[in-house]
Amino acid sequence: MGLDGFVYCRCWQDGLATPCPVGPVGFDEDGHLALLQPWEGNSAAHHTFYAWMSGDACPHPLMEQSSEGLSNWTGVRLFQQALRSAGKARFPTLAAGLPDDNGGWLSAEHAAAALAELDAFRGSRIADEVVLIDEATGREVMPHVEVHRGVFMFGPGWQAGVGPGGFFVVGTDVDPPVTLFRATRFTQRVMPDGRIEFVAEGMRAILATRPVGGHGLPPPERLAVRTRTRSADDFAYIVSPLRRLCAASVATGNPVMWC
Template identity: 70%
Template sequence: MGLDAFVHCRCWQDGLTTPCPVGPVGYDEEGCLTLLPTDGYDAAAENAFYAWMAEDACPHRHMELVSEGVANWTGVRMFQQALRAAGADRFPTLVAGLPDGNDGGLTAGQAATALAELDAFGESRIADGTALVDEATGEVVMQYIESYRGVFMYGAGWHAGVDPAGFFVVDTAAQPPATLFRATRFAQRVLPDGRVDLVGDDGTRATVAMRPVGEHGSPPPERLAVLTRPRCADDYAYIVEPLRRLCAASVATGNPVMWC
């Protein structure tokens, strides 16, 4: 799951499409080409309209000049966090315009401003990040995301994550929720009964009915550490480049960037 976006081509505005088999057709209040409402819902007409857009209307599939998978939601939140850390007042359009869900968009005017902000971001000093790494390989297992309060793993009665103070496991079934384990460097061992034994270098210890940290590895890491790692603008190319293409297309066509 993540954030996708598109920009309509100009074929409809410029009279370059084939005739639509149904109607009326026009732009909704957000700037998305659609079958305008009439009396009652007509599923056949709607299906015919979307089939026309997808294949027959013009050379652009779905009448989209540009369509991008912007980033997964974790990637979006990491970029939003970097924007705030670099100075939210310097990137007001990006900070306000990147959504919390799959709706809304940017007008062509906002897209032009966002392009300038993306250029400025590329020249910015990015704050260091907090990450949990596998000590044996240096691979990042999880990163601190402020909007998630650092939580990255969920299970029945527990959640776990990383923040600047270390890796933590919380018993969410307790009232109030209680921290079962916290450490900046620790070892983990999966017991025969499936529980995980966590031992911090500071002597803290807990045995928890949870999944092992970094379980996507085979086997999962034995030793992990929370580190502060330098970040740079290039680390966010995964989202900056698709945003740049979308905004450039919006400016060129005068059509909005539509989140979806």
């Protein structure tokens, strides 16, 4: 799951769309072009509307001038983290306009301001980032995500994650939580019963979970926490589609719709 966005074309607003066989059509309270009738008792009309909208209403698929998949939520959070690192006060529109969950919109006026901020972000100094890596290959396994306090694994009575102090496992079934494992370099192995054993000098933890850093690849045996230099170029994965969405919003006068 992640964040997507789209911008409606102006075909319906400018009278260029083919006539809709049902009505009335307009923008609803959430900013979506919709059939302005309750669903209950009008389901057939709604199906007709969506067939029109996704069919021959205009040359644009689903009447969208632009549609972009931005990133999974970890990628969004890392970009927000980079904005704060580069100076949150310099990017007020992006800081306030990027959603914390699916839904909502960014007005065309704010999209114009966001374009300027994205240009300014290109030359920004980004703070170094703490990451967990596969020590054998150098592959990045998981970055430290501040808003999640570095946590990226959960289980009954425990949480695990990565932070400036290393990879950690915390027992959460006591108050206050207790650190069960913490290391900047460690090994992991899959035990015969399927549990994962983490070992570092003088420390050992066993969790019922999947191996760290598997994700369809052979899981790493040796992992380490490192600090890596980041630049604005590392965030092209989200900056580029954001620019396209904001440019389409400015061109059409329609908002960026988050979904």
